[in-house]
Amino acid sequence: MAKxxxxxxxxxxxxxxxxxxxxxxxxxxxxxxxxxTLFAPGGLPGDRVLGKVIKITxxxxxxxxxxxxxxxxxxxxxxxxxxxxxxxxxxxDLSYEKQxxxxxxxxxxxxxRIAHIETSENIKIIPADTEYQYRNKGSFAVTGKGGKPxxxxxxxxxxxxxDSATCDILLPKxxxxxxWLRQLIEKHDISIYNESNYRGLLRGLIxxxxxxxxxxxxxxxxxxxxxxxxFLAGLTNESDLKKLGIVGLIQNVNMQNTNVIxxxxxxxxxxxxxxxxxxxxxSFHLSLGSFFQVHSEQAEKLYTLISQWTEEGQTIIxxxxxxxxxxxxxxxxxxxxxxxxxxxxxxxxxxxxxxxxGLSNCRFLTGTVEEHAPLLxxxxxxxxxxxxxxxxxxxxxxxxxDTQPQQIIYVSCNPSTLARDLERLDGYQxxxxxxxxxxxxxxxxxxxxxxxxxx
Numbered sequence: 437m438a439k440x441x442x443x444x445x446x447x448x449x450x451x452x453x454x455x456x457x458x459x460x461x462x463x464x465x466x467x468x469x470x471x472x473t474l475f476a477p478g479g480l481p482g483d484r485v486l487g488k489v490i491k492i493t494x495x496x497x498x499x500x501x502x503x504x505x506x507x508x509x510x511x512x513x514x515x516x517x518x519x520x521x522x523x524x525x526x527x528x529d530l531s532y533e534k535q536x537x538x539x540x541x542x543x544x545x546x547x548x549r550i551a552h553i554e555t556s557e558n559i560k561i562i563p564a565d566t567e568y569q570y571r572n573k574g575s576f577a578v579t580g581k582g583g584k585p586x587x588x589x590x591x592x593x594x595x596x597x598x599d600s601a602t603c604d605i606l607l608p609k610x611x612x613x614x615x616w617l618r619q620l621i622e623k624h625d626i627s628i629y630n631e632s633n634y635r636g637l638l639r640g641l642i643x644x645x646x647x648x649x650x651x652x653x654x655x656x657x658x659x660x661x662x663x664x665x666x667f668l669a670g671l672t673n674e675s676d677l678k679k680l681g682i683v684g685l686i687q688n689v690n691m692q693n694t695n696v697i698x699x700x701x702x703x704x705x706x707x708x709x710x711x712x713x714x715x716x717x718x719s720f721h722l723s724l725g726s727f728f729q730v731h732s733e734q735a736e737k738l739y740t741l742i743s744q745w746t747e748e749g750q751t752i753i754x755x756x757x758x759x760x761x762x763x764x765x766x767x768x769x770x771x772x773x774x775x776x777x778x779x780x781x782x783x784x785x786x787x788x789x790x791x792x793x794g795l796s797n798c799r800f801l802t803g804t805v806e807e808h809a810p811l812l813x814x815x816x817x818x819x820x821x822x823x824x825x826x827x828x829x830x831x832x833x834x835x836x837x838d839t840q841p842q843q844i845i846y847v848s849c850n851p852s853t854l855a856r857d858l859e860r861l862d863g864y865q866x867x868x869x870x871x872x873x874x875x876x877x878x879x880x881x882x883x884x885x886x887x888x889x890x891x
Contacts, residue, residue, distance in 0.1 A: 445470040446489050446497055453505065456483040461542045461851070463526035463879030467499070474499050477592065478520065480530055482508030510534045515568070518600045523592030525605060526879040536561055539871055539881045543851045550855035559869045562737050567876040570731045572713075574603065574610045575697055576641040582625040587618055587641065595631075605877050609645045613652055613680050617641060624667040629659045631693065637661045639690060640697055642724060645681070646713040647732065652681040653711035655724045657688045657698060663705075672706045684708040686724050698725050710785065715739070718764055721789045726782035727758030734874045738847070738884060739765040741870055742820065745845055745886050746771055750817035753841075755805040755832070760786025760798075762820060762847075767798035775800040776808050806831040809839050820845045827853025833860045843867075844887045849874075851881055863890050 446452065446469060456465035456479035465479020467487070473496040476487055484506035487499030514520075514528035527535045540559050547553040564570065579597045580586040586597040602611045620626075621638065629636035642655035656663075663671070671685060684707040690699025702709065702724060713720040713728065715736050722728055729735035742762060746752060748770040754763040757775035759782045767773045767790070775798065777783050783802045790798055801808045805821075806829075819841040821828060827850060828836075836844060844864055848854035858866070864887040874882035 444492055444494070444497075445472050446474070446492060448489055448492060450489045451502070452487055452489065452499065454485055454487050454499065456481055456485065456508070459538050459541075461545070461879075463538075472497065476501055480508040480511060482506075482510060516600070516602075516604045518588070518598040521591050522589050522598035522600070523594075524589040524598075524603065525877045528604070528877050532563075532567055532876065535876065536563060536871075536873060538879070539873065542879075542881055543854075543869075543871060543883055546851035546855040547858070550852060551859040553855070553858065553866065555869065559871050562734070562741070562870055562872045564731065564734055564873045564876045566731075566733055568604050569607055570733065570876065571603075571606045571610075572646065572728075572732055573642070573644045573730050574606050574614065576614060576643075578621075578628055578638050578640050580628055582627050582638075583622055585618065585621050585626075585628055585638075587614060607645050607647060609647075609652060609681065610643045613643050613645070613654060613682070614641060616676060616680060617654070617656075620667060620670045624664060624670065626663070626667060634659070634693060637663070642688070642697070644711060644722065644724070646711060648714040649712045650681045651683045651711040651713075653684045653686070653708075653722070653724060654682055655686045655688050655698075655702075656705075657690055660689065660691055663687070668705065677707075682707070683711050688724060710788075715761075716765065716768075718768055719789065719792055720759060720761065720764070721785050721792065722759055723781045723785050726779065726785045728761055729874060731874045731876075734872055734882075735761065738762075738872050738874070738882070741872070741884060742766065742845055742847075743769045743771075745843070745868070746818050751814050752818040752820060753805075753809065753812075753816055753839075755819065755821045756823050757786060757800065758782050758822070760789055760800060762822065763798050763800070764789055764793065764795060767795045768793065771797070773798040774808075774812065774814075776803065776805050778802065778804050804831075806835045809835040816841045818843050818845060820847070822847035823853075825850040825853065828857045830860075833857060836861065837863065840889065842889050846883075846885045846887065848883045848885070849880060851883060854883060854885070858885070858887075861887065864888065865890055 454467040465476035467474045486503040491498040586599040588599045627636045629639040640657035645652045685705040687703040689701040754775045757777040763773040763775035786800045868886040870884045872882045
């Protein structure tokens, strides 16, 4: 049988003048040529560009923008010197108002297309008061050679590091700490891991900082081996540690040939294995790899919203509890909370935070939701889920439906998997939708949805 000939009106290498019509959910510009869809990374609606076709598939193609012939009226000047190279931010060149409109549209489109849910009322937005210098955690790739390391984030679609002294969405103290580490790495010629031959020591850096407490936790991700004494002496210089607020230096050992940043083993080189964060009068003890919202100000708004959606006296399960942020916040408001999380170090953080805050009305269970939910001999009023980007497994959805809570609060960082999971939650209807802008200057979206049980 003869192959069906596809009518693709372009070929690789073609140079085309294109109008960027809208943004795809990825944040890339979207154009059309003779009815054929072309993605233009870096394009904004209203741009007219000269693009070179670099990829074609039966359904779409991709163009590399060679020149912007006309600029969108919504363009602004990005402050970051490596913005057009780095894959960390998509939208430093798009006005903040339009960023929010894009995120609302992405959520609406996902709910309609995947879950067949029409949003009868506009999704309410909780914008960020701080649009830059907000991110409380930086995870940096390190490549090159010890005398001249490249430290930063990967350029989009590659393993090339966009090296820069500053990242504009990170807290300034994180940038300052990274550059202090850079000069020590250069001075002592620390070997850098080469993923092609599995040789070298340093693979990456993780730096976490709290504005409210001033504390910084530093992780140096390595392959097998030890740091030289001279480097360790410089690393533990008392005046530098004090100036940067560093309370702990940790070597995280990752011997897997993978793009997963952290390995399973932590070695404390100096100080503590946790740092303290403070929100709304609550003190949180956070280890290197435990989950906590990256925008502390927006986290407080999210926690306040969830508190408004619950009432005192109700028993609540906080699934995917991470280091217990939501659970501890609700416990302080008088709720009875059970946190469930399979990452054991995060549960240790949560228990320590619970004790230090004197909260006796919350407990934390290490394991999965589907393991623990059937064993709880309690009337669960509210089930909160805040899963990773892949969303909830079928087992978790089944545990939710079997538990039959009066309401479900779903916090999501991925509109597609959110919509997929909502469609599977039979017997519940949406009561409230909020978009919390946890990630300004990026295409990422945080959504909180409140569902109530149908009578």
